[in-house]
Amino acid sequence: xxxxxxxxxxxxxxxxxxxxxxxxxxxxxxxxxxxxxxxxxxxxxxxxxxxxxxxxxxxxxxxxxxxxxxxxxxxxxxxxxxxxxxxxxxxxxxxxxxxxxxxxxxxxxxxxxxxxxxxxxxxxxxxxxxxxxxxxxxxxxxxxxxxxxxxxxxxxxxxxxxxxxxxxxxxxxxxxxxxxxxxxxxxxxxxxxxxxxxxxxxxxxxxxxxxxxxxxxxxxxxxxxxxxxxxxxxxxxxxxxxxxxxxxxxxxxxxxxxxxxxxxxxxxxxxxxxxxxxxxxxxxxxx
Numbered sequence: 001x002x003x004x005x006x007x008x009x010x011x012x013x014x015x016x017x018x019x020x021x022x023x024x025x026x027x028x029x030x031x032x033x034x035x036x037x038x039x040x041x042x043x044x045x046x047x048x049x050x051x052x053x054x055x056x057x058x059x060x061x062x063x064x065x066x067x068x069x070x071x072x073x074x075x076x077x078x079x080x081x082x083x084x085x086x087x088x089x090x091x092x093x094x095x096x097x098x099x100x101x102x103x104x105x106x107x108x109x110x111x112x113x114x115x116x117x118x119x120x121x122x123x124x125x126x127x128x129x130x131x132x133x134x135x136x137x138x139x140x141x142x143x144x145x146x147x148x149x150x151x152x153x154x155x156x157x158x159x160x161x162x163x164x165x166x167x168x169x170x171x172x173x174x175x176x177x178x179x180x181x182x183x184x185x186x187x188x189x190x191x192x193x194x195x196x197x198x199x200x201x202x203x204x205x206x207x208x209x210x211x212x213x214x215x216x217x218x219x220x221x222x223x224x225x226x227x228x229x230x231x232x233x234x235x236x237x238x239x240x241x242x243x244x245x246x247x248x249x250x251x252x253x254x255x256x257x258x259x260x261x262x263x264x265x266x267x268x269x270x271x272x273x274x275x276x277x278x279x280x281x282x283x284x285x286x287x
Contacts, residue, residue, distance in 0.1 A: 008276060105236075107250055108162075203215050
């Protein structure tokens with residue numbers, strides 16, 4: 001399974017292939033038997049426990065090399081565990097948010113694709129229909145987002161795994177939904193409704209410039225934990241939380257007539273191509 005990703009600054013198209021292990025788990029009969037266990041919470045919890053131990057630091061150097069991670073962006077220090085390294089902090093001013101109030105900026109380093117929510121509160125990914133109601137498990141809240149946007153910010157293991165609030169505002173509510181831990185790579189979407197099945201935590205946020213939005217973090221295979229700070233009030237660019245080891249996803253839902261998505265991102269999304277972006281980078285404009 002392949003995913004097309006456009007590097008925004010150069011317009012280079014990168015083909016991202018699913019790891020061989022994921023192909024085995026999702027496309028092999030015996031693999032799918034193992035998958036039924038691998039997606040359970042306790043498996044990710046065990047992995048998370050080990051990756052919090054000092055002995056796991058032995059994997060750091062190899063991980064940096066195999067994923068071509070530029071460590072010059074990050075604060076230099078010794079790490080107490082692999083997870084300590086994985087949720088490493090960026091150097092000051094390496095990720096800055098626009099000061100233009102109507103600029104809608106990415107909450108994270110990620111690969112972005114955008115889906116239009118229909119009047120029936122549905123959207124389609126790889127032929128499978130999702131409903132906002134099933135994702136949120138809240139019919140009344142879902143009804144507010146018909147004809148809005150479902151923005152998927154997918155983080156892979158080489159990305160910076162801390163994420164931010166996209167505007168000034170206050171938190172209205174938080175909800176945690178237990179679920180499985182499928183990979184958020186493209187290979188899982190052929191067989192599973194990942195955003196309806198996976199563990200997820202979301203907040204309803206009243207923002208200064210974009211109205212009431214939903215920001216949701218989605219757990220994925222081998223992610224030990226979603227760590228959210230859950231503040232009552234927050235500022236644009238302020239850290240909201242971080243992921244432990246693994247690729248994962250942030251979803252932001254906005255209402256109708258709130259945003260004009262940047263043309264390149266919208267065009268790429270219509271062609272099922274993700275756009276590689278950095279935290280704080282403008283991706284849309286408020287109307």
